[in-house]
Amino acid sequence: MTDKTRYIGIDLGGTNIKAALVNTETGEIAAVHSVPTNSREGHDAVIASMAKVVDRIATESGLTVAEIGGIGVGLPGSIDIGKGTTVFLTNLPGHWIDVPVRDLLSKWTGLPVALINDARAMTLGEWRFGAGRGVDIACLTLGTGIGGGLVVNGRLHLGPTGSAGELGHISVDINGPQCGCGNRGCIESFASGPAISAMGMKAVVQGQETKIATLAGGDLNRITPELISEAALAGDRIACEIYEFAGEVIGAGINNIILTVSPRRIVIGGGVAAAGDLILDPIRRSILKRCFLREAAEIEVVPARLGNTAGLIGAALWARNHLNEA
Ligand SMILES: [Zn+2]
Numbered sequence: 001m002t003d004k005t006r007y008i009g010i011d012l013g014g015t016n017i018k019a020a021l022v023n024t025e026t027g028e029i030a031a032v033h034s035v036p037t038n039s040r041e042g043h044d045a046v047i048a049s050m051a052k053v054v055d056r057i058a059t060e061s062g063l064t065v066a067e068i069g070g071i072g073v074g075l076p077g078s079i080d081i082g083k084g085t086t087v088f089l090t091n092l093p094g095h096w097i098d099v100p101v102r103d104l105l106s107k108w109t110g111l112p113v114a115l116i117n118d119a120r121a122m123t124l125g126e127w128r129f130g131a132g133r134g135v136d137i138a139c140l141t142l143g144t145g146i147g148g149g150l151v152v153n154g155r156l157h158l159g160p161t162g163s164a165g166e167l168g169h170i171s172v173d174i175n176g177p178q179c180g181c182g183n184r185g186c187i188e189s190f191a192s193g194p195a196i197s198a199m200g201m202k203a204v205v206q207g208q209e210t211k212i213a214t215l216a217g218g219d220l221n222r223i224t225p226e227l228i229s230e231a232a233l234a235g236d237r238i239a240c241e242i243y244e245f246a247g248e249v250i251g252a253g254i255n256n257i258i259l260t261v262s263p264r265r266i267v268i269g270g271g272v273a274a275a276g277d278l279i280l281d282p283i284r285r286s287i288l289k290r291c292f293l294r295e296a297a298e299i300e301v302v303p304a305r306l307g308n309t310a311g312l313i314g315a316a317l318w319a320r321n322h323l324n325e326a
Helices: 043-061 103-109 118-129 186-189 191-203 211-216 224-231 238-260 271-275 277-290 310-326
Strands: 006-012 016-023 029-036 071-075 075-081 084-089 113-117 137-142 145-150 155-157 265-270 300-303
Touching: 006 145, 006 310, 016 043, 016 118, 016 310, 029 075, 029 271, 029 310, 043 103, 043 211, 071 118, 071 277, 071 310, 075 271, 084 103, 103 265, 113 118, 113 155, 113 186, 113 310, 118 137, 118 145, 118 155, 118 310, 137 271, 137 277, 145 186, 145 238, 155 186, 155 271, 155 277, 186 191, 186 238, 191 211, 211 224, 211 238, 224 277, 238 265, 265 277, 271 277, 277 300
Parallel strands: 006 071, 071 113, 137 265, 265 300
Antiparallel strands: 006 016, 016 029, 075 084, 137 145, 145 155
C-alpha cells in the first residue's frame, strides 16, 4: 500500500503520446508533454518514447521516482488488464498483439504501471473530476471510432479483462454496414467521425444542393464532421439531417445502455462532440422517442468537460486504484 497521490497519466494515441503529472486527489495536472507516437518504428521504440517522457516529467517536476506512485497508460484498443498486455490496438500501425507494455515500461522507468483502454480512462476522469461527478454514467467518445465506458454502482465497470464498456459496438441494425469489429450495424459504423464525413461526401457526389460542397471548395477530402457542422449552423438542411441521423443512431444505442445498466447521466466527448447541441439534441430526442421502461426525462445527456485531459487524469486515477488494490 502507498499513500502517494502523484501519478503519471499517459494517453497513447495514433499521432501523439501525451503525458502529464496528475494530482489524483485534486485532478490538477502539471508538466504536460506531447511527443509523436511514430508507431511505425515498432512497439519497443514507442514504449521507449513513453519512458523518456516519464523521465522528463519527473525531472521537470523535481520529483524522484520514489515520490511518484506509478504510471497509468490509456491505450487505443483492447488490452488485458490482468496480464498487462495489448490484445489488439486498432488505430496504431505496426504489430501490437500481445505486447507486454506494462512490464516493459515498468522495467525502463522503475515505476509500477497499470494499463487501461483510453475511453475507459476518459470515463474515469470525467466521472471523478468532470461532467460525470457523483452519479453513475455512460460515457461515449465520438471520434475516428466511438469509444465508451461505464460507471455502474459507483465503480468503473471493466469486466474480467477490461473489455466491458465498448459502447461504440452496440449494434442497432442486424443488417447494417459491416463494422471493423466484425459485427454489423454498430453505432460506430453509422455515427463515427469518418461515417459522418462519408455522409457529407455522398451528398456532394450525388449532386445534392448543399453548403457542404461550397465549403469544401469541390475537394471531397476537405469534408470533415467540423465542416459539416459549419454548414449545419449556417442552416444547411442536408448537413442538419446528417447530424440528426448520427444523433438518432447514437440515441438508439444509448437506449440499449439505459435498459442494461440504467445510468443517470450520459457524457458525450471526442472531436465530433465539438458540434455541441447539433449532435446532443438529436441524441436527446432519440432517447425520448425510445425509452419507455424508465423515466427518460431523468436521464441527462451532457458534453464532456475535461477535453483531452480526461484521458490523462483517468489513466493516473486508474493506476492509483489498480496498483493499490493489486
Ligand atoms: Zn463494431
